Amino acid sequence: RSWLARLRMAMEDQQRMLGALYEAVRGTMNSVNETRKKAEEQLQGFRKQTGPEFLSYLCEIAKSAKEIDVRHQALVLLRNNVKRKITLWDKTSSEAQSFITSSLLQILVSDSPGQIIRSCGSVISLIASRDLPNVKETFVAEKWEDLWETLFRMSKSANETHRAAVFLVLADLSEFAMPSVVPHAAPVREALYHGLSDENNEVRLAALRSTVSLLLALPLADLEGMKGCIPIMFQVLSRAVDDEAIQSACESLIKMVDFRGHFFKGSFREILSTMRQIAHSENLQWETRRFAFDVLIAFGRRSKLMVRADKEYPSTTIELGLVFLKAFDTDLDWSDQENDDDQDNMKCALKSFSKLSDILTDESSIEVGLPMIHKYISSANYLERFAGLMALSKLCQGLESKWVDHLEKVVEMIFPFFGDPEPLVQWATINCIGEFCESFEPSFQEKFHSVLIPALITIMDDDKLVARIHIQASKAINLLCAYAENDIVSPHLDQLAAVLLKRLQNSDYPLQVTIFLAICGLAKNADSAFSKYYDVFIPGLLKVLETAHGPKAVELRCTAMQCIGIIGQAVGADQFAENAQQIMQGLLVRLREPEVSADEKDSTYELFGRIGAVMGERFEGYLDQIVPELVKNANAETGSLIDYDEPTPDDPGLSVMVVDLRGLGKKKILMNCNVMLLKTTSVHMLYQFCVDVPKGFFKHIKEVANIAKSLVNFTYDEHCRRGALALVPALLKCATESTSKGSKIVCELFDYLF
Template sequence: MSSSPGLDPLTGAPIPPPPPLPDITPLLDINNSAIFEQLVEKLMSASNEERKHAELCLEEMKRLGPEVAALHLIQTMRKGSKVELRSMCAVLVRRQLCKDSKESLLSKISPQAVAIVKQECLNAMKEEEEKSVAHKVTDTVSELAATLLGETGNPSSWPELLPFMFQCVQSDAAVRHQESALTIFAHLAGVMSDALRPYLGTLHGILQVSLRSETLEVRTAALRASASFILSAGDKERSGFQSLLPDMLSTLETALNKQDESAAQDALEMFIEIAEMDPRFLRGMLVQMANAMTTLARTEQLESATRQLAMEFLVTLAESRDKAPGMIRKLPDFVNNLFQSLLLFLLDIDDDAEWYDVSGSNADGSAGGNEDAGHGETYDVGQEGFDRVALALGGAQVLPIASGLLPHLLADKSDWKKRHACMICLAQIAEGCAKVMAPQCDGCVDMCLTASVDEHPRVRWACFQALGQLSTDLAPDLQRKQHHRVVPCLLQAMNDVQNPRVQAHASAAIVNFSEGCVDNVLAPYLDEIVMKLLVLLEKSSVSAVQEAALTALASVADSAQESFLRHYERCIVPLKQILYNATDKQYRMLRAKAMECVSLVGMAVGKDQFRQDGDEVMQFLANLQGTIVDADDPTSQYLLQAWARFCKCLGTEFLPYLPVTMPPLLKTAKLAPDGPDGFFKVVEADDGGDDEDEEGIELFDLGDKRVSIRTSVLEEKATACNMLCCYADELKEGFFPYVEDVCTIMIPLLQFYFHEDVRKAAVQCIPELLVCVKKAVELKTTPGADATYLQNFFGLVMDKLLEVCPKEPEVEILVCVLESIQEVLMECSNLCRPDHMQKLLATFKEVADASVKRQNDRKTTKETSEDYDPSIDGDDEALEAESELEYEIWSQIAECMSSLLKEYREHVVPMVEHLNPYLLPMLLEVERQPDERRVAISIFDDVVEHAGVSGGANSLLPQYMPRVLQCCLDPDEDVRQVAVYGVGMCFAHLLHPAAAPLARQAFGPYVENSLAAIQHSISSPDAGQPKFMSATENAISALNRYLAVTTPSPANSESASGDASYASVDAGTKANHAQLYPLWLSRLPLTHDRVEARQCHDRLVWACTPNSGCPSEVVTYLLGGNASPGQHDSQRVAHVMKVLAVAMSYGSGELISATHFEGAKTLLVAFAKVLPPDVLQATHASLSDEKAQKVLVDAAQA
C-alpha cells in the first residue's frame, strides 16, 4: 500500500511542516561579538525552548558559516565579557572542533582560521586568570592537540605547542601555567608517545622538579603527567621513570598532610592504574607503598573515598600474580595486613532498625528490602575485597590466615560485629579457597553451627549467608560429608518466626545446598524439607519468607527429580493458588516465583504426571502474558524461563504454545543498543545524566564522553537467547519454522562484544539450529526442508563460525566456538566443501598460534620475574585455570579432526601434517603437560583408526609411535588410556589382513615393542589402581585386538574349523599366542569401559564355544588340557565361568553384546555340568557380587 505525499503512512493525517529555520544573518558577522554572546547565554538557559532554539541557531551557523562559527567561539572563549561565557565557549570549542565530535568544524575551516584557533588557545592558556575557565581551556588545548597531532604524532602539525609547553613548565613560570602544561603533557602522553620519545630525558627532569614544587597543584599535575608517561611508555622507557616513585608517593603524603583529600584521591587513582598495568614497576618502592596504603585504609579519620582507593590499590596488588609472580609473596606480612584491613571494613556496620523491616522491596522487585541497612560506606568494599583477594591468591595463602583470625572473631561475645564479620568473610573467601577448603570443610561447618545459634539475628543471618555460599563453592564435598549437620541446622532456622529475614535466608541456603547435592544426599530429608517449606508458604504472612520458600521448593524439586513425585499432589495445589490469585502489584514477584516453582516441579516429575496441570497452567500463563504492560514487571523474565522449562518437560507436546511464546522471546533477543528499549547510551561526560544512581547501569568515561550500559537489558537478552537455544534443542524438527528467524538474530550476535553471555548463547545455539534443519530434512514432510536448504544452511553457519573463531577475545568463549564447530561437523561433516577444509585448517592454525603466544607470554612473565619461585608459585590456581582453557582449545580441535577423519579418512591426513608443528612439541617435549600429550596422541589415534588401513598413518608412525609406546606407562591416567588405545588401533587397522601392504610394512618394525608396551601397561604395579582402570582395560582390549587380527577365523564360523587356517600362522605369532591368550584371559572380566568389555567378552564366548571356528590350539591356550569338551583344565574353566557370570550380571548388551549373550548363557550351563562340584562351589564363593552369584547358580541348576 502506497501513501500520498505529505501524509502520515500509518494515520493518513497530513504531516506537519518542519519548523522554520532561524534567521542567523547577524550571527554570521564576525565583528558582531555581542549578539554571539547572547546566543551563548541562551545555550546555557534553563528554559528548554530557549536552549533548543539556540542550539538550532548554532547548527545553522556551522552549516552556513563554519569558519565564522569557529572564530566566534574562540574569540568569546578569549575575550568573553563574563566568566560563564568564556567557560561555556571553552567547552564548545572542544566539542565542536575536536576529533570526537560527529561533525568537527576543524576540517571545514581554512588553514588561516586553524592557525588563529591554535594561537588563541595558547594565548588563553597564558592569559586566562579565572581558575575554572583556565582548567576548561587546558582540557580544550589537550583535545585540540590530540586531534591535530594524534593521528600521526607529528609535532609539525602544531609546531608552537611543545616549545610553549616546555616554557610553561619551567620552575619560574606561573603556577597556573605549570599546572596547565603538565595537564596537557598527561593527556598527550598516550596519543603521541612516539613524538615525545626524544624529549623523555628532558621531561623526566621537569617532572622530578615539578614533583618537588612547593605548590600542591603543580605536584599533583606532575604526578598525573608522570603516571600518564609511565602508563603509555614501552617497557624499556618505563623503567626510566622508576626514580620518580619516591616523589610521587611524597606528593600523596603532602596532599594528605594539607588535608586536600581530593588531590590525594587523584593520586591514588593514578597509583591504582600503574599497579593494574605493570605491578613490577612498583617493585622498588613496594614495601613503602604497601605500608602507606595499609595505613590509609585503616585511618578512620580520612574520607571514605580515600580509604576505599587505598584498599583498591592493595587488592589490585593482590591480583597481580599473573603479571608479577612471586612479588607479593615476598612482601612482608602483605596478605596478613590486607586480610586484617578488609576485616576492619567489614566492621563498618550498624544494627539499623530498618534491617528488621522486610516489608519493602529490592531493586529487582523481590520482597525483603533493606537487606543492606546499616552498611557503612566501606562495608561493601570489604566484602568485594575478600572475594577478589581469595580468587587471586587462592586457598594456600589465604586460608591459613583466615584459620588464625576468624575463630577469635567468632569467640568475641562482646561485639556482634566481629562475629558477623567472621561469617561474611567465610562466605566471601569460599570460592577462591574452595580447592583447599573442601577437604577440611568440617571446620567451616563447625563455625557456622556456632553462629547459627548466636543471640544476635544479624549474626545468624550471616551464618546462613556463609552456609549458602559454602554449599555452592564446596559442592559436592560439603553435601556428602556434612549433610547430617547442615540440613537440620537450616530446618531449625526456618522456625525463627520472630526474625523473618533470618527465616527467609535459611530457606535461601536450602537452595544452595540442594543445587550441589549428588548421590541422593537429600533423600533422607526430602519429606521434612518439603513439609517445612509448605508450612512457610501457606502459614507465613511475610512475602519475603514466602518467596524464599517458593525458590527453595523449586530447587529441592529440581534436585530430587523423580523422588519428588510423592509430593507432587500436595505441592501443586498451593502453587496454582498463588499463581492464579496473587494479582496485586505488590505480589508480582511472589507470582513470578510460583511460576518458576511450578515449571521446575513439572520438569522434576515428568510430563506424564504434569500433563493435565501443565495444560491448565500454560493456558493461564498464555492469557497472563498479554496483560503485562509495566517494564519493571518481573513476570516477563520469569515467564520466558518458565516457558523453556515447560518445553523441556513436555517435548513436542509444547509445540502448540510456540505461537504464544516466540514473539516476546524474539523481541527480547533482538534488543538493540539504541532505541527506547536499548542498553547503550553515549553522552558528553560533563552533561551528567539520569543514570548516575540507577541500579543495573554501568558507567565509564571514554575521553570526554560518558558511556552508560544498561546491564539488566543485556541480561534479559542473554536469557532470551538461551531460551531459544533450549527450544531448538528440545523440539528439533518441530522448531524448523522458526529456524530462519532465530538464525537471523543469532548470526550477528556471534560478535556481540557488549556481553559475553549473549555471545556464548548465540554460539551454542547455532549447532542446535542445524540439527533442527537436518531432522526436518530427514523427516521429508516439512515444507522447505530439503537437501539444498540443509547444504546452504550448513555453509552459512560454518562460514560464520570460522569467521568469528579467531576474532573471539575471551578464551572461554573461543572454546565454545570450537565446540560448536565440532558439533556442526559431527552432524554434517559430509557437507564440508573444499574451501571449508582450507578455512578449518587456517582457523586451527591461527587459534593455535594465539594460544601458543598467550602461554609463552605467561611463561616469560613468570621466568623474568625476579621473585618467581617455581617450588612455591608453581601451584597458582588462577594460572592453572587459564592453562586448562588453553588445553581445552586443543581438545576441541582434536574433536573436530576426529569428525573430519571419520568422514574423509586419508584425505584429512595432510591437515594433520600441517598441524604437526604444534602437535609434535606437545607430544615430545618433556616439560609439556599431560593434557597436551593426550591431545596429540588422540589425534594420532583417530588417524590410525579412520585412515590407517589405507596407509594414511604411515607418515606419522616414525614421529609418533616411539613416544606413544612410552606413554603406555604415563603417570597420567588419561594419557596412558589414549596411548594404549592407540596401540590397539594400530593392531586392529595396521595388522589387519585387509590393510594396505604399505601400512602393514610401515607398522612392522613397531609390533614387538608395541606388544611389550601393552604387557608392561597391563602388568604395571599401579594397573589396578582405580584411576588407571580405564587405561588398563583399554590395554587388555588392545591385546584382544592383536589376538583378533592375528588369529584366522573362517568366514562360516558355524561349520568350518579354524585349524586349517591356523596351520599357516608363523611360529613366532603362535609363540606369542601361547603366552598372550592366557595373559589376556587372566585379566578378564572388564567392568569399567563397557565398549572394550563387550569386545573382549564377545571374543571369549566365540573362542570357547564348540564349532565356532576358533582354532583348537587357541582353545587349548585358553582352557588348558586339550580342545575336547570335558577335558579342559578345571581351574581355567572356572575362571572363564567367573568372567561370564560377572559380565552377564550386568544384563544383555552391557558387558556382553546381545548377539553373544545367549551363547554365553549356553556356555555357562555346559561348563557347569562338567566342572567338579568342589571347583564350582569355590568359583561361586569367589564371586563377591550377588547378581553374579545368581547367574552362576542359575546355570548350575539349568
C-alpha cells in the same frame, strides 16, 4: 571609498554576529529550560550559517568576553565542537587554525581565573592531540612551535593555576600524541619531578596524573629510567592535605597498577606501608580508606607474583577486610535487606575477600587467614563475630582443594553460632553455610548433612526469629539441596516441606521469594518423589500468578514461575499436563498486557521452555505464538558506544557506564539491560524448543538460523554468544530429523551457517 565601505560593513556584520553568538552562549547556561533550548537552537543555526568560522567566533568570545561564565562556556562549546566525530576543525582554514591555537595559548598564559585556565588547557590538549600525531606536516609543526616553550615556561610560573594547567595538557599529550612528547623527554621529565614536589597540593596531584599518563605511554624499555620518580609519587600521597586529594592520588595509582604494576617492583613494601596507614587512619573518611584498600587489591590482581613474595601482604589485606566488615553500619535497619546497598564498607570488604581468594596462595590463605578469622569469631564483640564469619564465607572461594582438609575444623568453629543471641551473627552463620554448600559441594553435604539439615529445619520452624534469618535459611536449604545427592535429602523431605509450607503462611514477599527458591531446590533433588507434595505447593503458586500484581510483586511472580517449571520437570507430564495447559493459556494472554516488565517476560519464556521440555511434541501448538516473539527479542539492539560528551538518550531502561579507554578518551557504553536479558533468554529458549520440539520447530528453522549466525560474535554478552553457538548444531539436527535423507535443506543450512 567603496572598498572602505565594504570593509566597514563586513566588520559591523562580524560584530553583530559576535554579539548575537555571545547572547546565545550565555543563554545555554540559563536555568529555564525553554530559554536554554532556544539558545541551543540558535547555536545550531550559527554553526550551519558560519561553517568552519564558527570555531573562530567561539574562540574570540572565550578570549575577549567580559563575563567569566560566558568565557568558560565558550571554551566548553569549543571543546565539544572540536571533539565531534565529523569535526569543524578539519574543515577550518590553516589561517583560522593558527588564530585559534595562538589565541588559546594567550588565554593559557593570561591572568584569567582558574576555571578559564583549566578549560583552555583542556581545549589545547584536545586540539594538539588531534594535530601532533601528524607533526611531519610542515604547517602543523609551525602551528604548534610555541606550545612546548609555553608549557615549560608556565611550569615555572609563580601562578599555581598555570603550573597545574601544564600537567593537564601534558597528561593528554602523553596519552594521545606520545610521539610529539618524545623529542622533549628530558625537559618533560624535569617538569614532572618539579611538579611532584610542588608546594601546592593541586599542582602535585596534576603532576601525579601527568606522570602516570607518561609512564603508561612509555615503551617498557624506557620505564627503568623513570623509577626515580617512585618515592616522589608517594610523597604526593603523604603530603595530601584532604580526603579528596588522597582519593585522587589513589585513583591515579590504581590506573598505573592496572597496566604497569611491575614498575613498582622493589618499592612495594613502601607502597604497602603507605596504603595500610591510610586505610587504618580514623581521621580520614571511610571512602578514602576504601580507596587505599583498593590500591592494594589492584596490586594483587595485576602483580600476583610480586605480592605473594611479600610476607606482610596477606596479613595486611585480610586484616583490612576484617576491619571494614566490622565497621558495619548499625544505624541502618539490618532487617531490611534493601539497606545492604548502603553498607559500603561491607560491600568493599566482601568484594575484596573474593578477589583475595584468587590472589593469595593456598598456604597464606589458610595459615594466615584462618587464625585471624578465628580470633574475630571468638570475640565477645558481636560485630567482630559477624566480620569473621562473613570473611570466612568469601576467602575460601576458589581455594576449595586446600580448604576442604580444614572443613571439619571450620564447621566446628562456626556451628555454635547458629544459636548466637545476635540476629546479625546468626544471619552471617547461615550465609557462611550456604556459601560452603556451593563451594565445597558435594563433599560438604556428605560430611555434615546430619547436623546441618536439622539445624536449618529448627531455624525455619522458629517463630521468634526475624524474617531476614528465615530468608537466609531458605537460601541455604536451596543450595544444600541443589548440590546434594538424593539419598542425603530424602529422609528429611517431609520435615523440610512442612517447615517451608508453614513459613509461607502470612509471610511477606521477600521471604516468599526465597521459600519458593528452597522449594525449587527440594523439587530438583527429590525429582519424581516430589509428586506427593505437588498438590501441596502448586495451588499456592498458581494463586500468586493470578493475584500478585504490581511492581513490588514482579520478583515474586518470577520466582513462582521458576518454581512451577521446576516442579513440573520433577513430577513429569502425566501429573503436570493439565496445569501446564492452564498456565500457558493464562501467560500468553498476560504477555500481551502493556505493563508486563522485562523481568516477568524473561521468567515467562523460561517457564515456557520448561513446559516445552516436559510436554515435548504436545507443546507444538504453542510454538507459532511464542517463536516469533523470541525471534523479535533476539534481534533487538541492546548496546552502543558513544563519546562521553554526546547526549544520553532519555530511556529509563538504559544503563550508562563511563569508561576511560586509553588512547580514545572517555566513552559511554549504553546498555539496555532489560532488552539484553530478554535477548539472551530468547536465544536460549529458541535452542530449548529446537531440541525439545524439533518437528514443530522445523518451520522456523531459517529465521532462527539467521539469528544464530549473527549472534555467534555478539559483543556485549557471553551467554548470548554461547546460546547462539549451541543453536548451530541443534538446528542442523532438527533439520536432519525433520526431513528425508539427503534433503537439500540440510545442505543449504550447513553452507549458510559455516
